[in-house]
Amino acid sequence: MLNLDFGFLTAEVLSAYVLKGFLFSVQLTFVAMLGGIVLGTLLALMRLSGHAWLMMPAAAYVNTMRSIPLVMVILWFFLLIPLLTGRPLGAEMSALITFTLFEAAYYSEIMRAGIQSIPRGQIAAGYALGMTYAQTMRLVVLPQAFRNMLPVLLTQTIILFQDTSLVYAIGAYDLLKGFELVGKNFNRPVETYLVAALIYFVISFSLSTLVKRLQARISIIR
Amino acid sequence: MIEIRNVSKWYGQFQVLTDCSTKIEKGEVVVVCGPSGSGKSTLIKCVNGLESFQQGEVIVNGISVGDAKTNLPKLRAHVGMVFQHFELFPHLTITENLEIGQVKVLGRSRDEARERGLKLLDRVGLRSQADKYPGQLSGGQQQRVAIARALAMDPICMLFDEPTSALDPEMINEVLDVMVELATEGMTMMVVTHEMGFARKVAHRVIFMDQGRIIEDAAKEDFFGTPRSERAQLFLSKILGH
Ligand SMILES: Nc1ncnc2c1ncn2[C@@H]1O[C@H](COP(=O)(O)OP(=O)(O)OP(=O)(O)O)[C@@H](O)[C@H]1O
Ligand SMILES: [Mg+2]
Numbered sequence: 001m002l003n004l005d006f007g008f009l010t011a012e013v014l015s016a017y018v019l020k021g022f023l024f025s026v027q028l029t030f031v032a033m034l035g036g037i038v039l040g041t042l043l044a045l046m047r048l049s050g051h052a053w054l055m056m057p058a059a060a061y062v063n064t065m066r067s068i069p070l071v072m073v074i075l076w077f078f079l080l081i082p083l084l085t086g087r088p089l090g091a092e093m094s095a096l097i098t099f100t101l102f103e104a105a106y107y108s109e110i111m112r113a114g115i116q117s118i119p120r121g122q123i124a125a126g127y128a129l130g131m132t133y134a135q136t137m138r139l140v141v142l143p144q145a146f147r148n149m150l151p152v153l154l155t156q157t158i159i160l161f162q163d164t165s166l167v168y169a170i171g172a173y174d175l176l177k178g179f180e181l182v183g184k185n186f187n188r189p190v191e192t193y194l195v196a197a198l199i200y201f202v203i204s205f206s207l208s209t210l211v212k213r214l215q216a217r218i219s220i221i222r
Numbered sequence: 223m224i225e226i227r228n229v230s231k232w233y234g235q236f237q238v239l240t241d242c243s244t245k246i247e248k249g250e251v252v253v254v255c256g257p258s259g260s261g262k263s264t265l266i267k268c269v270n271g272l273e274s275f276q277q278g279e280v281i282v283n284g285i286s287v288g289d290a291k292t293n294l295p296k297l298r299a300h301v302g303m304v305f306q307h308f309e310l311f312p313h314l315t316i317t318e319n320l321e322i323g324q325v326k327v328l329g330r331s332r333d334e335a336r337e338r339g340l341k342l343l344d345r346v347g348l349r350s351q352a353d354k355y356p357g358q359l360s361g362g363q364q365q366r367v368a369i370a371r372a373l374a375m376d377p378i379c380m381l382f383d384e385p386t387s388a389l390d391p392e393m394i395n396e397v398l399d400v401m402v403e404l405a406t407e408g409m410t411m412m413v414v415t416h417e418m419g420f421a422r423k424v425a426h427r428v429i430f431m432d433q434g435r436i437i438e439d440a441a442k443e444d445f446f447g448t449p450r451s452e453r454a455q456l457f458l459s460k461i462l463g464h
Contacts (some may be wrong), residue, residue, distance in 0.1 A: 119307075119309075121305055121307055121309045122309055122311070124267075124272055124303075124305065124309065125303075125305060125309035125310075125311070127272060127294075127295070127298060128270060128272065128298055128301075128302075128303035128305075128372075129298070129299065129322070129323035129327055129371070129372075129375065130295045130296065130297075130298045130299025130300070130323060130327040130328075130375065131295060131323070131326065131327060132295050135326055135327070139322060139326060140311055143313050144311075144312065144313050147313055
């Protein structure tokens with residue numbers, strides 16, 4: 001039988017080891033979500049622009065990112081940037097940039113579907129009022145696309161939160177790393193990884209419950 | 223006010239418009255009718271440049287729509303358009319729908335835009351709906367708001383593309399009433415519709431289209447008297463028949 005003992009996981013231990021990592025995981029999630037949505041929306045607009053010299057690079061970028069495992073992108077970015085620029089970036093900064101660039105590809109696919117779901121008549125109505133292309137996008141199409149896609153964007157963000165644990169590959173100090181250190185120092189890896197899994201589960205599960213509620217509310221408004 | 227000169231348009235090999243010409247004077251109300259697929263929507267959208275065309279010229283208020291140098295947004299800001307499916311912005315309230323063009327395109331202040339919007343809502347009898355969202359209104363109400371939204375821009379002319387054909391029969395009249403009032407006030411109007419009652423009441427001229435051509439372009443009295451073309455006669459007897 002497993003002989004589990006969680007007694008060593010006191011509040012002091014958690015705040016000494018885990019809190020810092022937790023805050024970084026949250027920061028990474030938020031930065032990559034906001035940056036990824038902004039960059040992803042730009043990529044989506046490029047892909048739908050009708051201009052080959054905008055569409056092709058955007059499509060190439062998105063398809064490349066989506067064809068490489070995230071952990072490899074994290075590693076390569078971390079290893080290559082110092083080689084190219086001559087100075088190390090730091091694991092945390094490297095993770096923030098990599099995740100933003102990587103998630104942008106996924107958010108862009110979501111925003112592209114959202115933009116395409118807006119009826120052409122809405123665009124015509126914007127133009128007919130005298131709006132420019134940019135105004136029609138900004139005032140008419142994107143707000144609706146964003147609203148329609150909000151549940152999907154948030155679901156992607158939950159996946160993103162879980163994926164932040166991959167920064168272990170470059171040694172960044174995230175939630176998982178915090179638990180790993182506790183496990184090592186107290187020689188209790190089984191218990192700490194169990195608690196870590198539980199925390200990832202509780203956060204992700206409550207977020208997806210929230211998304212479901214949101215989805216129900218949006219479908220009532222529409 | 224609106225002049226269409228020998229306009230032709232193709233979708234690939236398929237010719238949608240063939241050598242269309244007509245002229246709409248200031249204050250004139252012109253009804254465009256014809257069978258489905260005859261190019262009515264395409265023609266009316268050429269007037270504000272929502273559709274491009276390969277041949278001919280469209281002149282609105284002295285400005286050439288097809289000219290690459292023309293500032294289309296600026297031109298469209300003063301050409302009102304009402305669509306078959308209303309196309310109100312569903313994420314904005316009725317008031318915001320009325321304000322957005324005035325503020326973002328004409329540069330009016332929000333207060334000024336709100337006042338103008340509410341005045342027009344009053345006019346189409348929907349003041350009480352100001353804070354609702356389009357989805358909470360009936361089709362007829364939405365279309366009246368759409369007309370008010372176009373009027374809020376102080377248009378020099380109004381284009382209507384089948385404004386009542388997506389409506390339940392009992393809502394058609396509330397929209398037509400607003401349009402009749404506009405017409406009698408002297409608004410220049412180009413109206414694609416099969417509502418011949420409206421045409422009889424306020425139109426000056428009726429244009430009949432078939433297969434991308436303007437077959438008939440006649441004063442209302444002549445058109446409803448005896449249309450010259452057989453196609454138009456047949457069409458008229460069909461839509462007036464039921
Ligand atoms: N984007 C497009 N590509 C190819 N063909 C098109 C396109 N848009 C319209 N058409 C064709 O052009 C023709 C004219 O269309 P249009 O919508 O102007 O007709 P309409 O007279 O308004 O018909 P309706 O009464 O059904 O609204 C139709 O045969 C239609 O199938
Ligand atoms: Mg049509």
